[in-house]
Amino acid sequence: MATNLPALLRRLQRVEVAVRAAVAQRRETDPNPDDPFRGLYLSDEALDATLATGRGPYLPWPEEDEQPRRAGPAGGTDRLDALATAAGLTPLDVALLLVALAPDVDSRFEQFYGYLNDDVTRRRATIGLALRLCGLPEAAASARVRLASGAPLVDLRLIQVDDPDRPVLTRALRVPDRVSAHLLGADAPEPLLTGLVEPVDDHGTPPPGATELGQALDRARVRLAYLRERPGASALALGVAALARVGRTALAVDLPRLADSPRSAELATLVVREAVLTGAGVVIGPVGGDEPWEIWAQLATGSAPVLAYGGQAWDPGWSPQAPLQVEVAPLSAVDRAAVWRETLAGTLADGVDPASATAQFILGAPAIRRAASVAAQIAAAAGEPVDESHLRAGARTQNAAGLERLARRIVPEVSWDDLVLPGSILALLHELADRARFRDRVLREWRMRPGGGRGHGVTALFAGDSGTGKTMSAEVVAGSLGLDLYTVNLATVVDKYVGETEKNLERIFAEAAGVNGVLLFDEADAIFGKRSEVRDAHDRYANIESAYLLQRMETFDGLAVLATNLRANLDEAFTRRLDIVVDFPVPDEEARLALWERCLGNRVPRGADLDLGFLARSFELAGGHIRSAAVTAAYLAAGVGQPVGMAELIGAVGREYRKLGRLTLESEFGPYLALAH
CATH class of the missing domain: 3.40.50.300 (P-loop containing nucleotide triphosphate hydrolases)
Structure with a gap:
């Protein structure tokens, strides 16, 4: 403050010179200068003197002194000069600002202004007094507009004009605290x-x-x-x-x-x-x-x-x-990697490449710095250098929370080893993950999808019977990329009112744009169905929904997976726009045996009579049903306090058959038929 105050005080000396002249002039026309109650009432003599002399301007505004001013923190010669330049203030504006500012810098001016206002309760300069102190008549229109709306002093709240109910000339002028503090050298924000x-x-x-x-x-x-x-x-x-x-x-x-x-x-x-x-x-x-x-x-x-x-x-x-x-445009992969390295310099584990570990996360520089800070904190808490898991955990914290209100968030807990699928299907899933990792290089650097207003997203279709592993595969892909999975049941998005379905979908896509995650649309056939010939209003609006979704999927920049049990019901226009289509088969006997082994795991106690080969040969169940039966068998075994045996597993399969509406035939259950009931 001390560096700017002397310069401002020198400027206020001009106001004091004008005030001294005004006080002297006021005394010359005062009929009773020794009246102890002056300012509290209006005498006949004072009124006669006012009628005789009028309210002309005081002496002309003193000329600026030539003493050099110190440089102020805001630039220019001092803060007042810098403010005048930045706000486009005229010399008259500066003079009016100084007159209004004086009581906030020197309390004597409260008394001066009370005397000149002829009212001890009005201790700030009024518009009329300010104009007269600046050597201008009160009726000068070109001067009065400098204190009206449209002028920088008022529009920028550099001067506050109080008492709007009073006549213009008697409205008080006040400099807001933030402005006076700034001119005195303080930098605390509003x-x-x-x-x-x-x-x-x-x-x-x-x-x-x-x-x-x-x-x-x-x-x-x-x-x-x-x-x-x-x-x-x-x-x-x-x-x-x-x-x-x-x-x-x-x-x-x-x-x-x-x-x-x-x-x-x-x-x-x-x-x-x-x-x-x-x-x-x-x-x-x-x-x-x-x-x-x-x-x-x-x-x-x-x-x-x-x-x-x-x-x-x-x-x-x-x-x-x-x-x-x-x-x-988003940062390129090279630029993102540079920000990661710059922020985490000296804390990365040996051999960790932020570029490859976070290639699937499309983040701006501020988000990367925040994510890097979180990753460093996680690593420090574990007493380790920052590795890939810390980088991905930090990146996930930058996801917007709005999507969780519209979709169910799943933190992936499964990996590629947990999938029991044919090699060709696994290859397609790995390709999907690679597309997410390298889309920046292929689509932006190599420009393999130019024009057409298409987004840089990756879209896949998972088709297959219920329980064949569609949702789990999406979770594995998300987990391999270090992303969260957000599942949206499209059946709950469809609304019977016209236009509401599109609004619901747009909210989901808009929120998903701020999230680095995998968006799974479950029961996709609920809305991605084939467009039909328009025979009535229902057909027309159904086709509008499909057409909207076709267009919105093309402009989506994220990673989306559509899951359906009925691929035949999907419109061909959708399948053309998909990057990858994965058909999940019903598992064969070998796959079912692996699924039974995987679902029971190595922690569940097993009975001596367990025959998983029989279960795999006899019961054509999908992976989801096998998992459900294994869980049911574990509960049955826990209830009687013994290991999981064939009795529990057959009973669980029988319950699964009843859920599916299938008959329990002797040809399938063989000697265990009685246990299925």
Whole structure:
């Protein structure tokens, strides 16, 4: 504070010179200067003197002294000069600001203003008094508008005009505490913006496009830009880096929270004022499209650049000012790996390559730094260097939580060793995982899917009878990639009301865009069915749902798996757009034997009469049914306190047959038929 106060006090000396002259002039026309009750009432003599002399301006405003000023923290010669430049203030604006500021710096001015207002209770400068102290008549229209809406002093809340019910000239002028504190050298932010605004520093290597955007801000004097970010991109990081290129810090504004406030327009003005005071730029978002128009109107005031960002296209109706529109692409795999290494320098385990361990996670630079911090904490808690598991665990913490309200989240606990499938099916599943790992290289670097507005996602279809391993395979693929699995039952998404199904699906896809996970659409045939000839309104709307989903799947940037028991019911247009189709067969005898062994595991006590070969030969069950029967047998054995034997397993199979509506035939159960009932 001490570095800026002397310069400001020298500026206020001009106000004191004007006040001294005004006091002397006031005394010359005062009919009773020794009245001890002056300012509390209006005498006849005082009224006659006012009628005789009028209310002309005081002496002309003193000239600026030539004494050099110290450099202030906000740039320029001192903070007042820097503020005048940033806010576009005229010399008259600066003079009015100094008059209003004086009581906040020197308490004597309260008494001075009370005397000049001829009212001891009005201890701040009024509009009329401020104009007269600046050597201007009270009726000067060109001067009065400097304290009205549309002028920077008022629009940026550098001066607060109080008492709106009073006549214009007797309205008091007040400098908000944040402005006076800034001019005195303090840097504490506006308290009302706590939780809404956060200063953000530029970190590390700038994202692609930062230099070009910075040049636009500098050369073209761009005041408003809209950064449309793709999934996995960070418009915030781009905006911060671009502002750093033009020598500005960044104020990151949480737009949804700001828009939800009942004082959103006022807070938007305070955001702009904070940027003007500190010489910063505003990076605000994400834009939802339903923000009050007053927010954009307030953000258009002042000279601070405003960089808004969001995932949707800019609507010209949002703001009267046309923005510079910039597409923000995600970081390349090489750039993401560089951020991982830069953040985790010296803490990685030997031989760990962040690029390969996290290739399937599409994250922006800020998210990578947060994920790396979490990974380092997890590793430190275990007393280990950061390895692949820590990297993936940290990356998963950056998933948005909104999808969990629409889908069931599953943390994978199975691996490739747990699958009992033919080699050709396993090869397709490995190919699906590889597509997720290397899609950046193939689709972005090698440009193998140009044009058409298609996304960079990977979509697969798992078709097969119930219990053949579709869901478990999706969980294994997710686990091998270090991702979570989110299951959506499309049967619960379908709504009988027109348009509601599409809305439900759009909410899921929108939330999934912010998640690095595998999205499993169960019972996909509920909505991916064949489009039919339109014979009535029901057919037309059913076809609209299918057409919408066709288009939305093409633009999806994530990893999606569709599971169905009825592949024949799917529209051919869907299968053409799928990357991989996996048909899960009913297990043969050899596979069933392996499934019985795997489902019982090595912890369940086994009876001496156990004959898993008989079970595999006799009962044509899918893997899901075998698992269910094994669990039931374990409960039966635990209930009688003995190992799992054939009695328990046959009884469990009999229960499974009844669930499936199948008959228990002697040809299948043989000598164990009695145990099945």
